[in-house]
Amino acid sequence: xxxxxxxxxxxxxxxxxxxxxxxxxxxxxxxxxxxxxxxxxxxxxxxxxxxxxxxxxxxxxxxxxxxxxxxxxxxxxxxxxxxxxxxxxxxxxxxxxxxxxxxxxxxxxxxxxxxxxxxxxxxxxxxxxxxxxxxxxxxxxxxxxxxxxxxxxxxxxxxxxxxxxxxxxxxxxxxxxxxxxxxxxxxxxxxxxxxxxxxxxxxx
Amino acid sequence: xxxxxxxxxxxxxxxxxxxxxxxxxxxxxxxxxxxxxxxxxxxxxxxxxxxxxxxxxxxxxxxxxxxxxxxxxxxxxxxxxxxxxxxxxxxxxxxxxxxxxxxxxxxxxxxxxxxxxxxxxxxxxxxxxxxxxxxxxxxxxxxxxxxxxxxxxxxxxxxxxxxxxxxxxxxxxxxxxxxxxxxxxxxxxxxxxxxxxxxxxxxxxxxxxxxxxxxxxxxxxxxxxxxxxxxxxxxxxxxxxxxxxxxxxxxxxxxxxxxxxxxxxxxxxxxxxxxxxxxxxxxxxxxxxxxxxxxxxxxxxxxxxxxxxxxxxxxxxxxxxxxxxxxxxxxxxxxxxxxxxxxxxxxxxxxxxxxxxxxxxxxxxxxxxxxxxxxxxxxxxxxxxxxxxxxxxxxxxxxxxxxxxxxxxxxxxxxxxxxxxxxxxxxxxxxxxxxxxxxxxxxxxxxxxxxxxxxxxxxxxxxxxxxxxxxxxxxxxxxxxxxxxxxxxxxxxxxxxxxxxxxxxxxxxxxxxxxxxxxxxxxxxxxxxxxxxxxxxxxxxxxxxxxxxxxxxxxxxxxxxxxxxxxxxxxxxxxxxxxxxxxxxxxxxxxxxxxxxxxxxxxxxxxxxxxxxxxxxxxxxxxxxxxxxxxxxxxxxxxxxxxxxxxxxxxxxxxxxxxxxxxxxxxxxxxxxxxxxxxxxxxx
Numbered sequence: 001x002x003x004x005x006x007x008x009x010x011x012x013x014x015x016x017x018x019x020x021x022x023x024x025x026x027x028x029x030x031x032x033x034x035x036x037x038x039x040x041x042x043x044x045x046x047x048x049x050x051x052x053x054x055x056x057x058x059x060x061x062x063x064x065x066x067x068x069x070x071x072x073x074x075x076x077x078x079x080x081x082x083x084x085x086x087x088x089x090x091x092x093x094x095x096x097x098x099x100x101x102x103x104x105x106x107x108x109x110x111x112x113x114x115x116x117x118x119x120x121x122x123x124x125x126x127x128x129x130x131x132x133x134x135x136x137x138x139x140x141x142x143x144x145x146x147x148x149x150x151x152x153x154x155x156x157x158x159x160x161x162x163x164x165x166x167x168x169x170x171x172x173x174x175x176x177x178x179x180x181x182x183x184x185x186x187x188x189x190x191x192x193x194x195x196x197x198x199x200x201x202x203x204x
Numbered sequence: 205x206x207x208x209x210x211x212x213x214x215x216x217x218x219x220x221x222x223x224x225x226x227x228x229x230x231x232x233x234x235x236x237x238x239x240x241x242x243x244x245x246x247x248x249x250x251x252x253x254x255x256x257x258x259x260x261x262x263x264x265x266x267x268x269x270x271x272x273x274x275x276x277x278x279x280x281x282x283x284x285x286x287x288x289x290x291x292x293x294x295x296x297x298x299x300x301x302x303x304x305x306x307x308x309x310x311x312x313x314x315x316x317x318x319x320x321x322x323x324x325x326x327x328x329x330x331x332x333x334x335x336x337x338x339x340x341x342x343x344x345x346x347x348x349x350x351x352x353x354x355x356x357x358x359x360x361x362x363x364x365x366x367x368x369x370x371x372x373x374x375x376x377x378x379x380x381x382x383x384x385x386x387x388x389x390x391x392x393x394x395x396x397x398x399x400x401x402x403x404x405x406x407x408x409x410x411x412x413x414x415x416x417x418x419x420x421x422x423x424x425x426x427x428x429x430x431x432x433x434x435x436x437x438x439x440x441x442x443x444x445x446x447x448x449x450x451x452x453x454x455x456x457x458x459x460x461x462x463x464x465x466x467x468x469x470x471x472x473x474x475x476x477x478x479x480x481x482x483x484x485x486x487x488x489x490x491x492x493x494x495x496x497x498x499x500x501x502x503x504x505x506x507x508x509x510x511x512x513x514x515x516x517x518x519x520x521x522x523x524x525x526x527x528x529x530x531x532x533x534x535x536x537x538x539x540x541x542x543x544x545x546x547x548x549x550x551x552x553x554x555x556x557x558x559x560x561x562x563x564x565x566x567x568x569x570x571x572x573x574x575x576x577x578x579x580x581x582x583x584x585x586x587x588x589x590x591x592x593x594x595x596x597x598x599x600x601x602x603x604x605x606x607x608x609x610x611x612x613x614x615x616x617x618x619x620x621x622x623x624x625x626x627x628x629x630x631x632x633x634x635x636x637x638x639x640x641x642x643x644x645x646x647x648x649x650x651x652x653x654x655x656x657x658x659x660x661x662x663x664x665x666x667x668x669x670x671x672x673x674x675x676x677x678x679x680x681x682x683x684x685x686x687x688x689x690x691x692x693x694x695x696x697x698x699x700x701x702x703x704x705x706x707x708x709x710x711x712x713x714x715x716x717x718x719x720x721x722x723x724x725x726x727x728x729x730x731x732x733x734x735x736x737x738x739x740x741x742x743x744x745x746x747x748x749x750x751x752x753x754x755x756x757x758x759x760x761x762x763x764x765x766x767x768x769x770x771x772x773x774x775x776x777x778x779x780x781x782x783x784x785x786x787x788x789x790x791x792x793x794x795x796x797x798x799x800x801x802x803x804x805x806x807x808x809x810x811x812x813x814x815x816x817x818x819x820x821x822x823x824x825x826x827x828x829x830x831x832x833x834x835x836x837x838x839x840x841x842x843x844x845x846x847x848x849x850x851x852x853x854x855x856x857x858x859x860x861x862x863x864x865x866x867x868x869x870x871x872x873x874x875x876x877x878x879x880x881x882x883x884x885x886x887x888x
Contacts, residue, residue: 016881024874030867037860098855106854123854127861164853183857189865191857 037102041128044103048072048091055147070100073107074114076122077143077151082132090129092122092144105129105180111171114144115152115203119173123181126197130182133199142178142201154178154201164196176203251280253352255288255836257469258428259379265436266368266488266503267768268377270296275359276836278352283825285328286349286358287835289418291380293366294343294663297769297776297809300363301816303335303349312337312818314808316801320815324348331825335360337816341635342780343380343663344418345810351825362816365769365776369729370505372677372691375435379473381427382659382839383418384531385846386633387597420840427469433458438480445474446658446680470842471658472680489744489761491736492770498739499770500714502732502759504746506701506724508694519620521556521573522547522696523606526588527628527656529563529597534843535682536657537593540627542685543654547625548584550693551576556620558609559584562602563595572609597631599638607645622649623696626668630661636787638664642671643788650674650723652692658841667784675725695725699751706732709742709761717777724748733774739763775807783812 047064052072054062061071072091080087092107092114093100100106105124112118124130136142140156154176161184169179177200184197258273276286292298301312312335315323320336327334328350335358336348345362352358368375429449433442434457442451448463460475487504526544528537544559551557555576559569569587574580606624630653632638642651651672655665656679669676675695679688701724708714714734724730730746740761747756764770779800786796797813804811825831840846 016877020874020877020881022874023870023877027867027869027871027874030863030870032867034860034863034867037858037863041858101854101856102858108854123856126857128858130856167853169853181853181856183855187861188857189862191859191862192855193857196853196856 038128040102041104041125045091045129048093048104049075049089052091056149070094070103072104073146075145076105076114077145078132078136079140079142082135082140088132090124101125111169111179114178115146115176117173117176119169119171119177119179121169121171121179121181126183126186130180131186133180133182133197134186136180136199141204142180144178152176153204155204156199156201158198158200160198162196162198164194167196169198177201178203253278253280253284253286253834253836254425255286255290256426256428257290257381259430259473261377261379261429261431263368263377263431263433263435264768265434265490266370266501267770267773268366268368269363269769270366270379271300271361271363273359273361274347275357276349276352277357279355280832281354282832283354283829284352285831285833286347286352287833288347288349289340289383289835289838290345290347291343291383291659291838292345292362292364293378293380294666295776295780296364296366297772297807298337298339298345298362298364298816299772299807299809300361301335301337301818302361302363303333303818303820304359304361305333305820308820310818310820312816314805314810314814315817316805317813317815320817323817323819324350327819328831331823331827333358333820333822333824335818337362337810339810339812339815341663342783342812343661344383351831353824365772367501367503367731367773369503369731371729372727373508374476374478377431377473377475378662379429379475380659380662381469381472382841383420384629384631384657384659384661384841384844385418385420386661387529387531387631388633389596389598389600390634419835419837420846421837425469425837425839426466427462427473428465428467429460429462429473431460431475433460433475433477435477435479440478440480442475442477445476445684446471447473449475468842469839470847474680487757487759489759490764490768490770491739491761492764492768493739494771497771498736499774500732500734500736500740500761501768501770501773502706502734502744502746503729504757504759505727505729506748506750506755506757508698508726519554519556520551520696521620521622522551523558523560523573523609523622523624524548525560525562525602525606525624525626525628526591527563527597527599528561528591528593528595529631530594530845531597531629531631532593532656533845534593534847536629536841536844537591539679539682539685540654540656541588541591542682543627543656543679543689544588545585546685546689547692548581548588550689553577557584559587560602560605561587561591562598563593564598565595566598566602566605568605597628599628599632599634600641603638603641603645607647607649623674624649624651624672625654625692625696626651626672627654627656628660628665629657630655630664630668632661632664635661635664635667639667639671640787642668646672652676652696654679654688654692658843670784673723675728691727694727698726700725701748701750701755704730704746704748707745707747708736709740709744712736712738712740717774718781733770733777735774772807772809775803776809779803779809779811 051062051064052075070093073094074092076090076092078088082088091104093104094107095109105122108121111121114120136156136159138156138159142154142156143151145151180199182197183193184195254277256275259270261268261270274288278284303310324334324336331351334350338346340346347360349358349360368377438456439458442458442460447467449460450463452459489500489502491498491500524544524547526540532540553576556573557576558573560566569584651668652674653665653668653676655662655676658680660678665676677688677692679685704720706720714736717733721730744759744761746759747754782796782800786793800811801813804814810816
């Protein structure tokens with residue numbers, strides 16, 4: 001009798017042990033994945049910023065990392081109050097592909113370059129680079145810097161939420177305009193929702 | 205046990221808390237501000253009525269049964285009467301309408317157009333849900349849905365049948381999804397205006413929905429497509445030309461589904477498949493008994509002569525006509541220029557040629573067709589390179605210019621063959637007028653049409669080729685220009701099959717839906733729908749002449765089970781032919797109208813004189829609530845004028861937080877399980 005009970009217990013424990021190990025394994029993989037996404041976003045920005053400085057110093061088309069297939073087109077500066085004590089600087093990449101978005105905000109190639117007359121569209125992830133957009137308010141100043149080191153300032157004129165299933169962004173504008181787009185709501189857990197947070201800024 | 209519950213509850217509570225914490229209210233409060241975002245031409249885009257489309261197609265042998273489900277979504281707080289204009293293939297027999305209200309299904313009936321309209325209007329007035337499907341043009345239909353409740357939706361399912369022929373060495377299932385707005389030469393727009401096409405569209409929209417009902421915007425309409433492919437033979441390849449799809453195989457059946465859930469309906473869907481073994485299936489006769497009568501579908505593709513290039517002793521005179529109107533703006537004009545340049549490059553020193561361009565006016569490269577020389581080629585290339593898309597779509601002056609040039613004098617005893625190659629998206633509303641002109645002035649010439657763009661007016665391009673005794677091809681993307689022009693060159697350069705004759709076993713006299721084609725070009729199928737007094741047995745003999753020699757083929761007759769819908773396909777084809785005869789005009793027009801109506805009612809298909817109507821007997825809208833009419837927009841072709849100046853949105857969130865939460869929950873669970881084990885050990 002005692003033996004029987006003993007054996008049953010052994011089986012039960014080993015099942016729980018197995019379940020515990022599997023759960024811990026899955027947990028570690030998921031946490032690592034999440035950390036990697038966040039880490040990649042920070043690391044890539046740092047590497048791109050270094051390449052940008054080299055480019056400004058005259059190096060021709062420096063690559064942030066050897067296999068990089070995108071180039072930064074401008075540096076974007078968000079005001080200090082959005083993210084902490086210092087103004088947040090972000091390297092904006094060319095072409096809005098999912099992979100580029102992992103490394104930084106990206107410029108929609110269908111739109112004009114920032115600072116030129118027309119609407120320049122820049123999109124970024126709501127939970128990494130463009131998290132600070134939720135703090136932007138009408139009247140805030142946003143700046144971009146091109147390779148020529150000159151800063152161009154914009155003032156936020158509109159902040160709104162739109163449904164991406166039924167809206168599109170007009171590329172025409174009478175003035176140089178910057179449209180910053182990210183997903184909404186900012187703290188939704190599951191990605192892929194239809195809503196977008198759209199910040200519009202006109203050149204000063 | 206307590207631990208388990210604790211762990212699960214902890215996981216759930218923490219994720220819900222995280223999800224809730226971030227959700228900020230006020231999406232609707234933030235709509236004021238400047239007009240930067242273009243959702244539609246409406247003042248209040250968020251509340252606009254929209255239609256989402258879901259398509260299920262089943263291909264069995266050479267026949268496709270397609271169900272188009274349109275869900276009318278009304279996000280506003282009003283009761284709405286919805287109107288939606290949508291394209292369907294021109295040769296389709298539309299015979300089914302089902303209105304889904306909640307769990308209930310209400311089947312529609314075919315009625316004479318006026319009667320159907322009256323029934324619908326009456327139901328609408330009394331607050332009942334009702335829907336009406338009309339044929340506006342042979343390939344453009346409308347659905348009206350009355351009494352859609354606030355913040356709710358009604359689904360309408362429309363069913364049609366069509367044949368899938370083997371053409372240019374492939375089977376193609378073509379599902380039109382977008383509409384190129386039709387230019388109306390009578391709209392009173394200054395034809396010299398640069399935006400004539402766009403102005404016409406604006407006028408059409410303002411004029412209401414009775415004449416030219418299409419209303420396109422850059423708004424996103426979505427579509428979902430699912431195709432069951434059971435051709436009855438092994439397939440070599442299945443390919444979707446303009447959409448990314450996933451294909452799953454089950455024996456010789458294939459299941460094709462659009463990848464992704466939010467696919468914009470801004471281009472037509474084309475599914476192409478080729479059989480693994482070629483010879484046997486190029487010819488087939490199916491016979492089906494329905495009631496007292498028998499219907500037969502004969503499909504075959506005469507073998508292509510294995511000969512490349514033009515015959516050396518033949519002299520051709522090729523007149524290219526290219527549409528440079530506003531609707532060709534964007535990728536379309538690039539495709540058209542590339543196709544035209546290939547056509548000119550293909551000419552040989554024996555040929556003569558000319559190029560005519562038209563929009564609001566027409567002009568030609570040379571005054572008369574010129575021999576192909578280095579100089580004329582250079583001039584042509586320069587002319588083609590300078591073509592830009594803007595202005596109206598006045599086709600008649602261009603055709604008149606082409607027909608007005610006297611044919612070149614025949615050399616020796618070889619007659620000159622005059623071929624007109626017409627490159628356009630077919631975006632006009634005076635289709636019948638243009639067809640009549642071609643029929644009248646064609647003479648010994650032959651007209652071939654090249655359909656351009658993501659959503660061409662396929663009906664019109666095919667009718668042009670029929671009236672012009674030529675053939676047609678379609679180019680939807682820049683990458684297709686080369687291959688599709690090769691298909692066309694084969695048709696232009698190889699002798700056509702003429703003097704077709706059909707002999708049925710036992711001397712049966714069939715009633716053909718249309719006359720036998722007078723010219724069958726390389727790669728073109730022969731599709732014959734016939735009504736027979738009795739079920740034939742044995743073989744059918746089809747014969748013709750090509751290049752002086754006799755061609756003959758015996759076709760065995762297969763009897764099918766009576767579910768294939770051949771009767772409806774025959775009726776639809778017959779109605780198409782009667783409409784064609786009617787458009788010629790004359791005293792018979794009234795009689796033909798009667799015949800069309802009678803056929804459509806007898807065979808229960810939608811036509812220009814019959815519509816489908818469904819009514820829900822239960823009243824829905826309270827008598828004191830107002831009903832507001834609204835037209836849901838239809839997608840314009842991708843890259844066209846109506847889709848430019850706007851950009852979409854990228855996916856701008858990472859799954860990092862999701863991973864983190866799943867990870868933390870799993871870690872928590874793992875730790876608890878581990879401690880649970882130790883507790884049990886401790887008890888022992």
